[in-house]
Amino acid sequence: MTQPDFSLAGRRALITGASGGLGRHFAGVLARAGATVVLAARRAEALAEAVAELRAEGLRAHAVALDVTDEASVAAAFAQAETLLGAPVDLLVNNAGIADGGFTHELDVAQWDRVVDTNLKGPWLVSRGFARRLIAAGQPGVVVHVASILGQRVAQAVSSYCASKAGLLHLTQAQALEWSRHGIRVNALAPGYIETDMNRDFFAGEAGQRLVKRMTARRLGRAGELDGALLLLASEAGSFINGTAITVDGGHLCSSL
């Protein structure tokens, strides 16, 4: 009986929001599993260091500029990726996302627009560009939408974010239904609170520590603790996993009433 195949050798991946945090980390994970990775961010220059680091490890990495909210930018990014790779992208990690804070009744409309454009419309536009190309080429592929446990439960003063992530989880299922016949699997990763450079200071502080104490695991997750789920969804080990979300939150969703 053979072991599950977690290898990504020969795969061509594009990761959005790859200039820092989880996106940059995911690019490394996929590259080390054998994929050639294309890191995408609004400013390609912001990716130079990340690309250089991966190449120094002997991994294959490229950078493209991508504004996930702009249809023309999405088309150009896939065109550039295909030029650099010599073939279509067949693994998409929709990681680009922004956070926002504030009570609904105190927010500007522009704040809602920004969050929903990046977190929901963005993954829709990018996965649409991805699928168009693969369907035209008659090739299979995999989409991983990076959602959040805040798309499954809620918290105070993050209503736009919650709505966008809940929408993304539902989009995952709708796309899985549509694209299964084209050999494209669509799943979501729903991280809980993961320590990154951006939130490290907050969680070290008083308010952050109060939040941590209410978590089931009483600690933040590490980026590396998402790798297993990502590789499962991306690789042939997950060949029969479609239209679902894997929650990686240390049990936070199960916190006490």
Added chain:
Amino acid sequence: MGQWQGRTLFMTGGSRGIGREIALRFAREGANIVIAAKSDQPHARLPGTIHSVADEVRAAGGQALPLAVDARDEAQLVAAIARAVEHFGGIDVLVNNAGFLGVTPIAATSTKHYDLMHALNTRAPLITMRECLPHLAASRGQVLNLCPPINLDPGWLAAFAPYTSTKYGMTLLSLGFAGEARARGIGVRTLWPATLIATAAVGMTAGEAGLAAARKPEIMADAAFALLDQRERFGDEVSWLDETVLRVLGVEDFTRYANVPENAANIQRDFYIGTF
């Protein structure tokens, strides 16, 4: 389309190769082409002169102004731009195409050789962008510089650093000018081939094998035309590869650009694409 009828393209170089192909592409649209290049007399080994290209431009349907210019000479560049404006009434597109290829590492690069590369690849574009600025502002025109997207892969950096530094310098000036000139409505693009292109320069440095693994210069002309003709379609991004431009237009099959059709599956990537 018709929008290029009577519009003026000022090009450095253009007697042969990619520049000539771009000039002819726009000539077919009825544009005015200024060919500011060195080859006034036929060269022993290199085909084409400013006059032969001017004839081809006119035969293709455009207007031509051939100007004998050594791009190392600032006064000649400045005079050529003034002459072009006087003759055609303005400038709509500046194409910095003239360049000098030299694939030597630092250890084997004489100062004289470096000075030549720097003068043509970096200094001349600075001069032409600066001098054309008021004319391009008046026409809300565009700049097209033939230089590579900046790739800091250590392999490429070490391969032939002097040449690389001059071409990346051209790209840096382009990226800077894009920001500097945006407020005046001027668009700036850089364009570089994704693959080897069958030109005299490639023939001389990479021989028959290089030409067999190359695409025709037509692909650069088609990409340059699309980029300049459909400005809005390509957004704000400055650096482009020819293949990417055409993919945005929906082109998926590039075999017709293969210089040797039987070899279409073995086309070689150009300098600075991916890892060394």
